[in-house]
Amino acid sequence: MPKKEFAVIGLGRFGGSICKALSEEGLEVLAMDLNEDRVNEYAQIASHAVIGDSTDEAVLKNLGMRNFDHVIVAIGENIQASILTTIILKELGVKLVTVKAQNDYHEKLLNKIGADRVVHPERDMGKRIAHKIITNNVIDYLELSDEYGLIEVEAYGHLENQSLLDLDIRARYQINIVAIKRGKEVIISPLAHEQIQKNDILIVIGAMKDIARFERNELQSQSF
Template sequence: MKKEFAVIGLGRFGGSICRALSEEGMEVMAMDMDEDKVNGYSTIASHAVVGDSTDESVLKSLGIRNFDHVIVAIGDNIQASILTTLILKELGVKHITVKAQNDYHEKVLSKIGADQIVHPERDMGKRIAHNIISNNVLDYLELSDEHSIVELVASRRMDGNTLIDMDIRAKYGINIVAIKRGKNIIVSPQATELIHQGDILIVIGADTDINRFEKNLVDE
Protein backbone atom coordinates (compact mmCIF):
# COMPACT_ATOMS: atom_id res chain seq x y z
CA MET A 1 0.00 0.00 0.00
CA LYS A 2 1.13 3.53 -0.75
CA LYS A 3 1.97 5.66 2.23
CA GLU A 4 -0.06 8.81 2.69
CA PHE A 5 1.75 12.06 3.45
CA ALA A 6 0.57 15.52 4.45
CA VAL A 7 2.79 18.57 3.88
CA ILE A 8 1.82 21.64 5.89
CA GLY A 9 3.44 24.83 4.58
CA LEU A 10 4.17 25.22 0.88
CA GLY A 11 7.22 27.47 0.87
CA ARG A 12 10.38 26.39 -0.92
CA PHE A 13 11.11 23.55 1.50
CA GLY A 14 7.58 22.22 1.85
CA GLY A 15 6.87 22.66 -1.84
CA SER A 16 10.02 20.76 -2.76
CA ILE A 17 9.05 17.85 -0.49
CA CYS A 18 5.51 17.84 -1.86
CA ARG A 19 6.76 17.71 -5.44
CA ALA A 20 9.36 15.00 -4.73
CA LEU A 21 6.87 12.75 -2.90
CA SER A 22 4.32 13.18 -5.67
CA GLU A 23 6.92 12.30 -8.30
CA GLU A 24 7.59 9.09 -6.37
CA GLY A 25 3.94 8.19 -6.72
CA MET A 26 2.97 8.87 -3.11
CA GLU A 27 -0.41 10.13 -1.97
CA VAL A 28 0.21 13.70 -0.78
CA MET A 29 -2.07 16.28 0.75
CA ALA A 30 -0.64 19.80 0.44
CA MET A 31 -1.84 22.44 2.88
CA ASP A 32 -1.21 26.15 3.34
CA MET A 33 -3.09 29.27 4.43
CA ASP A 34 -2.09 31.02 1.18
CA GLU A 35 -4.63 30.20 -1.52
CA ASP A 36 -2.22 31.10 -4.34
CA LYS A 37 0.38 28.62 -3.04
CA VAL A 38 -2.25 25.91 -2.68
CA ASN A 39 -3.49 26.52 -6.23
CA GLY A 40 0.08 26.12 -7.44
CA TYR A 41 0.17 22.56 -6.10
CA SER A 42 -3.37 21.53 -7.02
CA THR A 43 -2.11 19.60 -10.05
CA ILE A 44 0.95 18.20 -8.26
CA ALA A 45 -0.39 16.88 -4.95
CA SER A 46 -3.21 14.35 -4.62
CA HIS A 47 -5.16 16.95 -2.63
CA ALA A 48 -4.43 20.65 -2.06
CA VAL A 49 -6.19 22.39 0.81
CA VAL A 50 -6.40 25.97 2.07
CA GLY A 51 -6.49 25.88 5.85
CA ASP A 52 -5.11 26.99 9.19
CA SER A 53 -3.06 24.18 10.72
CA THR A 54 -3.22 25.80 14.16
CA ASP A 55 -6.98 25.18 14.22
CA GLU A 56 -7.53 21.70 15.67
CA SER A 57 -11.00 21.43 14.14
CA VAL A 58 -9.57 22.00 10.65
CA LEU A 59 -6.99 19.24 11.09
CA LYS A 60 -9.63 16.87 12.47
CA SER A 61 -11.92 17.56 9.53
CA LEU A 62 -9.10 16.59 7.16
CA GLY A 63 -8.60 13.29 8.96
CA ILE A 64 -5.00 14.22 9.67
CA ARG A 65 -4.48 11.36 12.15
CA ASN A 66 -4.98 8.86 9.31
CA PHE A 67 -1.87 10.05 7.44
CA ASP A 68 1.26 7.92 7.82
CA HIS A 69 3.59 10.92 7.97
CA VAL A 70 3.00 14.65 8.37
CA ILE A 71 5.70 17.17 7.44
CA VAL A 72 5.39 20.57 9.12
CA ALA A 73 7.28 22.91 6.79
CA ILE A 74 5.89 26.22 8.05
CA GLY A 75 8.24 29.08 7.21
CA ASP A 76 9.04 31.92 9.60
CA ASN A 77 6.10 31.58 11.97
CA ILE A 78 7.70 29.60 14.81
CA GLN A 79 4.61 29.88 16.99
CA ALA A 80 2.42 28.33 14.27
CA SER A 81 4.98 25.57 13.73
CA ILE A 82 5.05 24.68 17.43
CA LEU A 83 1.28 24.83 17.87
CA THR A 84 0.69 22.72 14.76
CA THR A 85 3.16 20.10 15.97
CA LEU A 86 1.53 20.02 19.39
CA ILE A 87 -1.94 19.51 17.90
CA LEU A 88 -0.66 16.76 15.60
CA LYS A 89 0.85 14.94 18.58
CA GLU A 90 -2.37 15.25 20.57
CA LEU A 91 -4.37 13.90 17.62
CA GLY A 92 -2.12 10.84 17.48
CA VAL A 93 -0.34 11.33 14.14
CA LYS A 94 2.05 8.39 13.62
CA HIS A 95 5.16 10.27 12.47
CA ILE A 96 5.86 14.02 12.44
CA THR A 97 8.80 15.72 10.76
CA VAL A 98 9.23 19.44 11.44
CA LYS A 99 11.43 22.12 9.91
CA ALA A 100 13.25 24.07 12.64
CA GLN A 101 14.27 27.70 12.25
CA ASN A 102 16.94 27.72 14.96
CA ASP A 103 18.30 25.76 17.94
CA TYR A 104 15.69 27.18 20.34
CA HIS A 105 12.91 26.11 17.99
CA GLU A 106 14.47 22.64 17.78
CA LYS A 107 14.58 22.30 21.59
CA VAL A 108 10.89 23.15 21.90
CA LEU A 109 9.94 20.77 19.06
CA SER A 110 11.94 18.02 20.70
CA LYS A 111 10.22 18.56 24.05
CA ILE A 112 6.73 18.40 22.55
CA GLY A 113 7.50 15.16 20.73
CA ALA A 114 8.41 15.84 17.10
CA ASP A 115 9.74 12.56 15.69
CA GLN A 116 12.24 14.17 13.33
CA ILE A 117 13.56 17.72 13.21
CA VAL A 118 15.38 19.09 10.18
CA HIS A 119 17.40 22.24 9.51
CA PRO A 120 17.45 22.36 5.69
CA GLU A 121 19.32 25.66 5.37
CA ARG A 122 21.92 24.81 8.02
CA ASP A 123 22.46 21.27 6.74
CA MET A 124 22.80 22.38 3.14
CA GLY A 125 25.21 25.08 4.26
CA LYS A 126 27.42 22.48 5.91
CA ARG A 127 27.36 20.28 2.81
CA ILE A 128 28.33 23.16 0.55
CA ALA A 129 31.07 24.30 2.97
CA HIS A 130 32.62 20.82 3.00
CA ASN A 131 32.56 20.71 -0.81
CA ILE A 132 34.19 24.14 -1.05
CA ILE A 133 36.91 23.44 1.52
CA SER A 134 38.16 20.21 -0.05
CA ASN A 135 38.43 19.20 -3.70
CA ASN A 136 38.15 15.57 -2.57
CA VAL A 137 34.78 15.85 -0.80
CA LEU A 138 31.87 15.21 -3.18
CA ASP A 139 29.07 14.95 -0.66
CA TYR A 140 28.49 15.11 3.07
CA LEU A 141 25.66 13.87 5.26
CA GLU A 142 25.56 14.67 8.95
CA LEU A 143 24.38 11.71 11.07
CA SER A 144 24.77 13.46 14.42
CA ASP A 145 26.73 16.36 15.91
CA GLU A 146 29.91 14.27 15.73
CA HIS A 147 29.40 11.59 13.04
CA SER A 148 28.93 11.80 9.28
CA ILE A 149 28.90 9.91 6.01
CA VAL A 150 31.20 11.47 3.42
CA GLU A 151 31.96 10.74 -0.22
CA LEU A 152 35.69 11.20 -0.90
CA VAL A 153 37.63 10.89 -4.14
CA ALA A 154 40.62 8.55 -3.83
CA SER A 155 43.85 10.39 -4.59
CA ARG A 156 46.98 9.34 -6.44
CA ARG A 157 48.54 8.59 -3.05
CA MET A 158 46.00 5.77 -2.53
CA ASP A 159 46.25 4.29 -6.02
CA GLY A 160 47.19 0.59 -6.07
CA ASN A 161 46.86 0.08 -2.32
CA THR A 162 44.39 -2.26 -0.66
CA LEU A 163 42.30 -1.35 2.35
CA ILE A 164 44.40 -3.67 4.47
CA ASP A 165 47.62 -2.06 3.16
CA MET A 166 46.42 1.29 4.43
CA ASP A 167 45.00 -0.21 7.63
CA ILE A 168 42.27 2.44 7.55
CA ARG A 169 40.00 1.10 10.28
CA ALA A 170 42.80 0.61 12.82
CA LYS A 171 44.62 3.86 12.08
CA TYR A 172 41.66 6.18 11.67
CA GLY A 173 38.68 4.46 13.32
CA ILE A 174 36.53 4.90 10.20
CA ASN A 175 34.84 2.45 7.86
CA ILE A 176 34.69 2.46 4.07
CA VAL A 177 31.21 1.06 3.54
CA ALA A 178 31.19 1.22 -0.25
CA ILE A 179 33.31 2.13 -3.27
CA LYS A 180 31.88 3.67 -6.43
CA ARG A 181 33.92 2.85 -9.52
CA GLY A 182 32.35 4.19 -12.68
CA LYS A 183 28.88 2.67 -12.86
CA ASN A 184 29.72 -0.08 -10.39
CA ILE A 185 29.24 0.06 -6.62
CA ILE A 186 31.15 -2.29 -4.34
CA VAL A 187 29.22 -2.61 -1.07
CA SER A 188 31.12 -3.67 2.08
CA PRO A 189 34.44 -4.03 0.18
CA GLN A 190 36.87 -6.73 1.23
CA ALA A 191 40.11 -5.75 2.97
CA THR A 192 41.98 -6.98 -0.13
CA GLU A 193 40.09 -4.62 -2.46
CA LEU A 194 42.48 -2.49 -4.53
CA ILE A 195 41.83 1.24 -4.50
CA HIS A 196 42.25 3.14 -7.76
CA GLN A 197 42.79 6.85 -8.19
CA GLY A 198 39.41 8.47 -8.83
CA ASP A 199 37.41 5.85 -6.93
CA ILE A 200 34.68 7.38 -4.80
CA LEU A 201 34.96 6.13 -1.22
CA ILE A 202 31.84 6.26 0.94
CA VAL A 203 33.18 6.70 4.45
CA ILE A 204 31.37 6.63 7.79
CA GLY A 205 32.81 7.67 11.14
CA ALA A 206 33.46 10.45 13.61
CA ASP A 207 34.07 13.85 11.99
CA THR A 208 37.49 14.22 13.63
CA ASP A 209 38.60 10.80 12.32
CA ILE A 210 37.29 11.48 8.82
CA ASN A 211 39.15 14.82 8.75
CA ARG A 212 42.34 13.09 9.87
CA PHE A 213 41.95 10.46 7.15
CA GLU A 214 41.29 13.08 4.51
CA LYS A 215 44.36 15.14 5.42
CA ASN A 216 46.73 12.17 5.67
CA LEU A 217 45.61 9.97 2.80
CA VAL A 218 43.30 11.85 0.49
CA ASP A 219 44.56 15.40 0.14
CA GLU A 220 47.25 15.82 -2.47
Protein backbone atom coordinates in the same frame (compact mmCIF):
# COMPACT_ATOMS: atom_id res chain seq x y z
CA MET B 1 -0.09 -2.94 -0.13
CA PRO B 2 -1.73 0.54 -0.08
CA LYS B 3 0.44 3.54 -0.86
CA LYS B 4 1.67 5.56 2.07
CA GLU B 5 -0.05 8.90 2.47
CA PHE B 6 1.88 12.08 3.22
CA ALA B 7 0.86 15.60 4.18
CA VAL B 8 3.10 18.64 3.74
CA ILE B 9 2.15 21.70 5.78
CA GLY B 10 3.84 24.87 4.52
CA LEU B 11 4.63 25.24 0.83
CA GLY B 12 7.69 27.47 0.87
CA ARG B 13 10.91 26.38 -0.85
CA PHE B 14 11.55 23.50 1.55
CA GLY B 15 7.98 22.22 1.82
CA GLY B 16 7.37 22.76 -1.88
CA SER B 17 10.43 20.75 -2.88
CA ILE B 18 9.36 17.86 -0.62
CA CYS B 19 5.85 17.96 -2.05
CA LYS B 20 7.20 17.80 -5.61
CA ALA B 21 9.65 15.00 -4.82
CA LEU B 22 7.02 12.84 -3.12
CA SER B 23 4.51 13.45 -5.89
CA GLU B 24 7.06 12.55 -8.56
CA GLU B 25 7.47 9.20 -6.80
CA GLY B 26 3.77 8.57 -7.35
CA LEU B 27 2.86 8.93 -3.67
CA GLU B 28 -0.35 10.37 -2.25
CA VAL B 29 0.40 13.88 -0.98
CA LEU B 30 -1.81 16.47 0.69
CA ALA B 31 -0.33 19.96 0.30
CA MET B 32 -1.48 22.62 2.78
CA ASP B 33 -0.75 26.31 3.27
CA LEU B 34 -2.45 29.50 4.38
CA ASN B 35 -1.37 31.24 1.18
CA GLU B 36 -3.89 30.74 -1.63
CA ASP B 37 -1.35 31.42 -4.38
CA ARG B 38 0.99 28.71 -3.07
CA VAL B 39 -1.86 26.22 -2.78
CA ASN B 40 -2.94 26.96 -6.36
CA GLU B 41 0.66 26.43 -7.50
CA TYR B 42 0.68 22.90 -6.08
CA ALA B 43 -2.88 21.98 -6.99
CA GLN B 44 -1.66 20.26 -10.16
CA ILE B 45 1.32 18.64 -8.42
CA ALA B 46 -0.02 17.16 -5.18
CA SER B 47 -2.90 14.69 -4.92
CA HIS B 48 -4.82 17.28 -2.93
CA ALA B 49 -4.06 20.93 -2.13
CA VAL B 50 -5.95 22.88 0.52
CA ILE B 51 -5.91 26.32 2.07
CA GLY B 52 -5.99 26.00 5.83
CA ASP B 53 -4.69 27.10 9.22
CA SER B 54 -2.69 24.24 10.72
CA THR B 55 -2.88 25.80 14.19
CA ASP B 56 -6.64 25.16 14.19
CA GLU B 57 -7.25 21.68 15.60
CA ALA B 58 -10.68 21.46 13.97
CA VAL B 59 -9.16 22.04 10.52
CA LEU B 60 -6.61 19.25 10.99
CA LYS B 61 -9.28 16.90 12.33
CA ASN B 62 -11.58 17.58 9.38
CA LEU B 63 -8.72 16.82 6.98
CA GLY B 64 -8.24 13.46 8.69
CA MET B 65 -4.63 14.24 9.57
CA ARG B 66 -4.42 11.35 12.05
CA ASN B 67 -4.81 8.92 9.14
CA PHE B 68 -1.70 10.11 7.31
CA ASP B 69 1.40 7.94 7.61
CA HIS B 70 3.76 10.91 7.73
CA VAL B 71 3.21 14.64 8.14
CA ILE B 72 5.96 17.12 7.30
CA VAL B 73 5.67 20.50 9.04
CA ALA B 74 7.62 22.86 6.78
CA ILE B 75 6.29 26.15 8.12
CA GLY B 76 8.64 29.06 7.43
CA GLU B 77 9.59 31.69 10.00
CA ASN B 78 6.51 31.42 12.23
CA ILE B 79 8.02 29.34 15.04
CA GLN B 80 4.88 29.61 17.18
CA ALA B 81 2.74 28.15 14.37
CA SER B 82 5.29 25.38 13.82
CA ILE B 83 5.26 24.39 17.49
CA LEU B 84 1.48 24.56 17.89
CA THR B 85 0.94 22.54 14.69
CA THR B 86 3.34 19.87 15.93
CA ILE B 87 1.59 19.63 19.30
CA ILE B 88 -1.81 19.24 17.66
CA LEU B 89 -0.57 16.60 15.21
CA LYS B 90 0.93 14.48 18.00
CA GLU B 91 -2.20 14.87 20.13
CA LEU B 92 -4.26 13.69 17.16
CA GLY B 93 -2.13 10.57 17.02
CA VAL B 94 -0.16 11.14 13.79
CA LYS B 95 2.36 8.29 13.52
CA LEU B 96 5.33 10.24 12.20
CA VAL B 97 5.86 13.99 12.28
CA THR B 98 8.92 15.60 10.73
CA VAL B 99 9.42 19.30 11.44
CA LYS B 100 11.69 21.94 9.93
CA ALA B 101 13.61 23.84 12.63
CA GLN B 102 14.65 27.46 12.23
CA ASN B 103 17.40 27.39 14.85
CA ASP B 104 18.82 25.29 17.69
CA TYR B 105 16.37 26.71 20.26
CA HIS B 106 13.45 25.81 17.99
CA GLU B 107 14.89 22.31 17.58
CA LYS B 108 15.10 21.81 21.36
CA LEU B 109 11.46 22.83 21.77
CA LEU B 110 10.34 20.53 18.97
CA ASN B 111 12.15 17.58 20.55
CA LYS B 112 10.53 18.33 23.92
CA ILE B 113 7.00 18.42 22.51
CA GLY B 114 7.36 15.09 20.72
CA ALA B 115 8.42 15.75 17.12
CA ASP B 116 9.64 12.43 15.69
CA ARG B 117 12.23 14.00 13.41
CA VAL B 118 13.67 17.49 13.31
CA VAL B 119 15.52 18.73 10.25
CA HIS B 120 17.74 21.78 9.70
CA PRO B 121 17.77 22.09 5.90
CA GLU B 122 19.72 25.36 5.71
CA ARG B 123 22.31 24.30 8.29
CA ASP B 124 22.72 20.82 6.83
CA MET B 125 23.06 22.15 3.29
CA GLY B 126 25.62 24.66 4.53
CA LYS B 127 27.70 21.84 6.00
CA ARG B 128 27.49 19.85 2.78
CA ILE B 129 28.62 22.81 0.70
CA ALA B 130 31.44 23.60 3.13
CA HIS B 131 32.78 20.06 2.86
CA LYS B 132 32.69 20.26 -0.93
CA ILE B 133 34.49 23.61 -0.91
CA ILE B 134 37.21 22.40 1.45
CA THR B 135 38.07 19.34 -0.64
CA ASN B 136 37.21 18.74 -4.26
CA ASN B 137 37.07 14.99 -3.54
CA VAL B 138 34.00 15.17 -1.30
CA ILE B 139 30.85 14.48 -3.32
CA ASP B 140 28.33 14.45 -0.50
CA TYR B 141 28.17 14.71 3.28
CA LEU B 142 25.49 13.46 5.66
CA GLU B 143 25.31 14.13 9.40
CA LEU B 144 23.96 10.99 11.08
CA SER B 145 23.90 12.40 14.62
CA ASP B 146 25.59 15.07 16.71
CA GLU B 147 28.81 13.04 16.64
CA TYR B 148 28.74 10.79 13.58
CA GLY B 149 28.62 11.43 9.85
CA LEU B 150 29.02 9.83 6.44
CA ILE B 151 30.81 11.16 3.35
CA GLU B 152 31.09 10.12 -0.26
CA VAL B 153 34.60 10.86 -1.50
CA GLU B 154 36.12 10.44 -4.92
CA ALA B 155 39.33 8.44 -4.84
CA TYR B 156 42.18 9.93 -6.82
CA GLY B 157 45.79 10.97 -6.27
CA HIS B 158 47.65 8.79 -3.82
CA LEU B 159 44.48 6.85 -2.93
CA GLU B 160 44.49 5.20 -6.35
CA ASN B 161 45.97 1.74 -6.84
CA GLN B 162 46.32 1.08 -3.12
CA SER B 163 44.50 -1.60 -1.20
CA LEU B 164 42.45 -0.79 1.89
CA LEU B 165 45.08 -2.70 3.85
CA ASP B 166 47.82 -0.44 2.46
CA LEU B 167 45.95 2.72 3.37
CA ASP B 168 45.08 1.39 6.85
CA ILE B 169 42.46 4.10 7.20
CA ARG B 170 40.54 2.33 9.97
CA ALA B 171 43.58 2.12 12.25
CA ARG B 172 44.87 5.59 11.41
CA TYR B 173 41.61 7.52 11.63
CA GLN B 174 39.09 5.22 13.40
CA ILE B 175 36.73 5.51 10.43
CA ASN B 176 35.40 2.81 8.12
CA ILE B 177 35.04 2.50 4.36
CA VAL B 178 31.68 0.71 4.29
CA ALA B 179 31.24 0.60 0.52
CA ILE B 180 32.91 1.43 -2.78
CA LYS B 181 30.95 2.66 -5.80
CA ARG B 182 32.66 1.54 -9.01
CA GLY B 183 30.62 2.63 -11.99
CA LYS B 184 27.27 0.86 -11.67
CA GLU B 185 28.70 -1.66 -9.20
CA VAL B 186 28.56 -1.18 -5.44
CA ILE B 187 30.96 -3.20 -3.30
CA ILE B 188 29.47 -3.53 0.19
CA SER B 189 31.86 -4.08 3.12
CA PRO B 190 34.96 -4.30 0.88
CA LEU B 191 37.70 -6.68 2.01
CA ALA B 192 41.12 -5.46 3.10
CA HIS B 193 42.79 -6.62 -0.12
CA GLU B 194 40.35 -4.61 -2.30
CA GLN B 195 42.39 -2.23 -4.45
CA ILE B 196 41.05 1.26 -5.03
CA GLN B 197 40.71 2.17 -8.68
CA LYS B 198 40.57 5.48 -10.51
CA ASN B 199 37.11 7.12 -10.26
CA ASP B 200 36.06 4.88 -7.35
CA ILE B 201 33.78 6.59 -4.85
CA LEU B 202 34.39 5.65 -1.22
CA ILE B 203 31.55 5.66 1.31
CA VAL B 204 33.15 6.55 4.63
CA ILE B 205 31.46 6.54 8.05
CA GLY B 206 32.72 7.53 11.48
CA ALA B 207 32.92 10.23 14.13
CA MET B 208 32.86 13.67 12.53
CA LYS B 209 36.09 14.69 14.26
CA ASP B 210 37.83 11.66 12.75
CA ILE B 211 36.34 12.28 9.32
CA ALA B 212 37.64 15.85 9.57
CA ARG B 213 41.16 14.53 10.30
CA PHE B 214 40.91 12.21 7.31
CA GLU B 215 39.83 15.11 5.10
CA ARG B 216 42.67 17.35 6.30
CA ASN B 217 45.40 14.76 5.97
CA GLU B 218 44.32 12.73 2.97
CA LEU B 219 42.09 14.95 0.85
CA GLN B 220 42.97 18.61 1.21
CA SER B 221 46.48 18.02 -0.08
CA GLN B 222 44.86 16.80 -3.29
CA SER B 223 42.53 19.75 -3.77
CA PHE B 224 43.13 22.07 -6.68
